[in-house]
Amino acid sequence: MNKKKIYSAWFLVPTLVIFTGLFILPMVTSLFFSLTVWDLKNFTFVGLENFKMFFSEGSLNIGIRNTLLYAVIGCSLKVTAGFLIAVFLTSNIRTKNILRSVIFFPNLVSTIAVGITFKALMHPTKGLINSALGAVGLRGADWLGNARTALFSVLSVEAWKGVGVATVIFIAGMQAIDKTYYEAASIDGADGWQKLKNITLPLCRPAMNSVILLAFIGGMRSFDLIWSMTGGGPGFATDVLASVIYKQYAEGFYGLSTAGNVIMFILIAFIAFPLQKFLMKGEVD
Amino acid sequence: MKNRKRLCLLGDIVGMLAAGIIFIIPFLFIFLNSLKGRREANLLDLSLPSVWEWGNYKAVFEANNHIILTAFKNSFLITLGAIILLISFSSMSGYVLQRRKDRLTRAVNVMIMTGLMIPPAILPTIWIMKGIHIYKTLAGIILIEVALQTPFTIMLFRGFMGSIPTELEEAGVIDGCSPFSLFRQVIFPLLKPVTSTVVILNSVTIFNDFMNPLYFMPGSKNATVQLTLYNFMGQYSSSYNLLFADVMTITVPMLILFIIFNKKIVDGMVAGAVKG
Numbered sequence: 001m002n003k004k005k006i007y008s009a010w011f012l013v014p015t016l017v018i019f020t021g022l023f024i025l026p027m028v029t030s031l032f033f034s035l036t037v038w039d040l041k042n043f044t045f046v047g048l049e050n051f052k053m054f055f056s057e058g059s060l061n062i063g064i065r066n067t068l069l070y071a072v073i074g075c076s077l078k079v080t081a082g083f084l085i086a087v088f089l090t091s092n093i094r095t096k097n098i099l100r101s102v103i104f105f106p107n108l109v110s111t112i113a114v115g116i117t118f119k120a121l122m123h124p125t126k127g128l129i130n131s132a133l134g135a136v137g138l139r140g141a142d143w144l145g146n147a148r149t150a151l152f153s154v155l156s157v158e159a160w161k162g163v164g165v166a167t168v169i170f171i172a173g174m175q176a177i178d179k180t181y182y183e184a185a186s187i188d189g190a191d192g193w194q195k196l197k198n199i200t201l202p203l204c205r206p207a208m209n210s211v212i213l214l215a216f217i218g219g220m221r222s223f224d225l226i227w228s229m230t231g232g233g234p235g236f237a238t239d240v241l242a243s244v245i246y247k248q249y250a251e252g253f254y255g256l257s258t259a260g261n262v263i264m265f266i267l268i269a270f271i272a273f274p275l276q277k278f279l280m281k282g283e284v285d
Numbered sequence: 286m287k288n289r290k291r292l293c294l295l296g297d298i299v300g301m302l303a304a305g306i307i308f309i310i311p312f313l314f315i316f317l318n319s320l321k322g323r324r325e326a327n328l329l330d331l332s333l334p335s336v337w338e339w340g341n342y343k344a345v346f347e348a349n350n351h352i353i354l355t356a357f358k359n360s361f362l363i364t365l366g367a368i369i370l371l372i373s374f375s376s377m378s379g380y381v382l383q384r385r386k387d388r389l390t391r392a393v394n395v396m397i398m399t400g401l402m403i404p405p406a407i408l409p410t411i412w413i414m415k416g417i418h419i420y421k422t423l424a425g426i427i428l429i430e431v432a433l434q435t436p437f438t439i440m441l442f443r444g445f446m447g448s449i450p451t452e453l454e455e456a457g458v459i460d461g462c463s464p465f466s467l468f469r470q471v472i473f474p475l476l477k478p479v480t481s482t483v484v485i486l487n488s489v490t491i492f493n494d495f496m497n498p499l500y501f502m503p504g505s506k507n508a509t510v511q512l513t514l515y516n517f518m519g520q521y522s523s524s525y526n527l528l529f530a531d532v533m534t535i536t537v538p539m540l541i542l543f544i545i546f547n548k549k550i551v552d553g554m555v556a557g558a559v560k561g
Contacts (some may be wrong), residue, residue, distance in 0.1 A: 024396060026413055112515050268403055
């Protein structure tokens with residue numbers, strides 16, 4: 001049987017045309033255009049000027065810092081909360097299917113809709129969150145209006161929306177664990193905490209790796225939620241790379257915007273690829 | 286044993302309460318406020334509407350010359366178009382990539398892997414789209430969505446191909462099938478389970494996509510559902526009732542989809558994540 005003939009390379013052609021034309025080619029040309037000032041028609045080569053500007057200008061480089069913060073904190077929140085909820089939902093409670101659906105559903109709702117809803121819930125004077133805190137005697141805050149809390153407020157919504165996916169991945173991982181391990185441990189007199197630490201956690205590693213990678217890469221690229229909740233404000237307090245790229249594009253600084261895009265590629269490539277290698281190496285069979 | 290049961294019941298109660306407060310209240314909040322009068326809704330509280338204003342929904346549909354209908358039509362066409370192309374092209378690619386292991390397929394696999402992680406380069410993409418005259422067109426955004434969802438879709442198809450025995454193809458070759466009709470008539474029908482996962486997951490992603498239409502299909506005539514919602518946010522900043530009615534209009538289709546395909550969606554997401 002001639003493999004090359006049956007599994008003809010022609011099958012790949014439509015995909016390759018669209019994917020290289022509209023993804024790979026822009027990616028490669030962006031390396032060049034990030035070194036220019038251009039308006040989509042004419043360009044002037046300026047060397048590394050755009051990158052210098054990006055790193056020196058406070059309103060631009062805050063995007064790099066916030067992107068990393070957003071990815072790391074968002075990822076940790078989803079991993080921790082997702083793991084704990086999954087442990088809870090794999091126990092013998094009766095409502096686990098309903099609860100799983102309820103926690104998962106926000107993931108399907110448009111991010112813009114979620115942003116609008118939580119912007120209203122976090123309203124500094126009328127918002128439900130502050131009213132609820134007031135009712136139990138706590139003082140609320142201007143969650144999105146204060147430069148120090150704004151990024152964390154958006155992050156909490158990010159976790160609210162994304163924890164469902166983390167949870168279902170963990171649940172799948174936990175259900176795949178052989179029950180006999182737990183039985184053996186019970187006979188040896190292990191308590192619940194020991195079982196969690198010595199059986200569930202290590203054997204969930206593949207699931208955990210998926211959650212970490214998904215959440216981290218998603219966090220690095222995030223735009224919709226931040227854009228609908230704060231627009232990068234107050235000031236530049238919640239600007240991430242994706243929103244800086246959009247702002248520079250809207251202002252007509254195309255070279256700068258493209259440089260932002262290239263910085264994002266480099267960050268993701270230099271963190272996500274090694275992260276993946278590292279995580280996969282540590283997996284237990 | 287009795288103690289354990291009691292503990293589980295407590296778990297049920299605590300779980301339902303927490304889920305109710307954290308996950309249900311936001312939706313209840315949107316629903317109730319979408320049915321209030323303007324002044325009442327602007328208080329942003331959880332009370333029941335004093336008058337149930339179902340007319341809010343009518344107002345949302347009539348706003349800006351029925352823009353929301355155009356938006357739904359556009360979003361629907363984009364989603365449908367992109368999914369048809371994704372299924373046709375990615376299933377073929379996933380098939381070949383799983384069956385054939387040589388330099389070519391290794392190179393393609395690396396490209397696909399890159400596409401799973403790296404975001405699109407916005408401005409050069411606009412530049413290319415302008416060059417081939419598809420910028421600000423439905424066809425253009427459909428091709429963009431196809432390009433961006435291709436890596437994930439191929440991964441699902443490639444993963445599923447692993448469970449289909451090669452004997453079928455061997456039999457087909459002996460019967461004199463051409464490579465394409467072998468795929469069309471023997472393999473593609475067997476991919477049905479993963480195809481339906483692909484349809485559901487991609488519909489959700491593409492229908493909810495905000496960033497790509499924002500960049501690649503700007504202009505008031507080219508509204509998509511998510512863009513209209515975003516513009517409503519600016520326009521109705523003082524009429525929360527209408528804003529929330531719009532949010533509801535967009536959320537309900539997803540809720541219906543979720544109720545029908547609950548298991549399929551959850552399993553699909555898990556499969557996609559774990560194989561990636």
